[in-house]
Amino acid sequence: MPDARAALGRLTGTTAVVTGASRGIGLAIARQLHETGARVAMIARTTAALRAEAESLGARALPVTCDLANAAAVADAVAAITDAFGGAPDVLVNNAGAFALTAVDAIAPEDFTAALDINLVAPFRLIHAFLPSMKARRAGHIVTIGSVADRAIFPGNASYAPSKYGARALHEVLRLETRGSGVRATLVSPGQVDTPLWDEVDPDNRAGFTPRAQMLRPEAVAEAVLYALTQPAEVNVDELRLSRS
Numbered sequence: 001m002p003d004a005r006a007a008l009g010r011l012t013g014t015t016a017v018v019t020g021a022s023r024g025i026g027l028a029i030a031r032q033l034h035e036t037g038a039r040v041a042m043i044a045r046t047t048a049a050l051r052a053e054a055e056s057l058g059a060r061a062l063p064v065t066c067d068l069a070n071a072a073a074v075a076d077a078v079a080a081i082t083d084a085f086g087g088a089p090d091v092l093v094n095n096a097g098a099f100a101l102t103a104v105d106a107i108a109p110e111d112f113t114a115a116l117d118i119n120l121v122a123p124f125r126l127i128h129a130f131l132p133s134m135k136a137r138r139a140g141h142i143v144t145i146g147s148v149a150d151r152a153i154f155p156g157n158a159s160y161a162p163s164k165y166g167a168r169a170l171h172e173v174l175r176l177e178t179r180g181s182g183v184r185a186t187l188v189s190p191g192q193v194d195t196p197l198w199d200e201v202d203p204d205n206r207a208g209f210t211p212r213a214q215m216l217r218p219e220a221v222a223e224a225v226l227y228a229l230t231q232p233a234e235v236n237v238d239e240l241r242l243s244r245s
């Protein structure tokens, strides 16, 4: 288990973008990176929650309201972040995600494409926007938050599994294409994590689901991200898979 305290200050002077940072895993990652010294642009749709969380972190946190499913909004967010940081961030954490339990013959086609838009297309858009600058300065780190469902199939994951398998594939292409470029790429894939993502499913009162108390904590995922980010520059952590011990 990495010791987050040992990493204190190691990201001082760096900039990071974390998507889905208003709650859950993204908020835990934003907190860890901020505590470790980074300036953090926090992306989500819900302005009030985002502002409150960014304010509670402090002056180095920048709330950026953006619906990642909207290409024009993503372009605006990229411009605002580039302006605020004076260039592309040092770290991009593609974390925001949509999860729904729906069977293949029950999901509406527009819900299927909406899941792909948030879980796969939006990460691609952000990578596409920031990677050229990262490559030009021969430094940068792109972290993808995957899932146990990016390698394992569960019934009801009609849109989640294809989008998460796709996100892992995008990470793996990126990893190969950036090898030797100074840009690093890491996939962090957790099992179930106790976040608001589960509120609608209500696993504590549903047979066959892991109770929330037996899930991972969002902070454990954030510590895994921090571990990958704080390795020596010549070390790429390709993939971390987290499950309850």
Ligand SMILES: NC(=O)c1ccc[n+]([C@@H]2O[C@H](COP(=O)([O-])OP(=O)(O)OC[C@H]3O[C@@H](n4cnc5c(N)ncnc54)[C@H](OP(=O)(O)O)[C@@H]3O)[C@@H](O)[C@H]2O)c1
Pocket: 019, 020, 021, 022, 023, 024, 025, 026, 043, 044, 045, 046, 047, 049, 066, 067, 068, 069, 095, 096, 097, 098, 099, 118, 145, 146, 147, 148, 189, 190, 191, 192, 193, 194, 195, 196, 197, 198
């Ligand atoms: N929780 C788990 O068991 C688990 C397990 C494995 C992997 N994961 C993955 O971990 C990531 C985070 O999950 P979580 O559990 O922390 O989820 P969560 O608690 O539901 O939080 C999702 C975050 O994403 C943001 N978001 C959702 N749609 C967005 C959009 N269209 N545009 C911008 N922001 C959007 C939300 O903010 P707004 O609603 O304000 O936009 C929120 O900040 C996801 O990729 C998920 O697939 C989760």
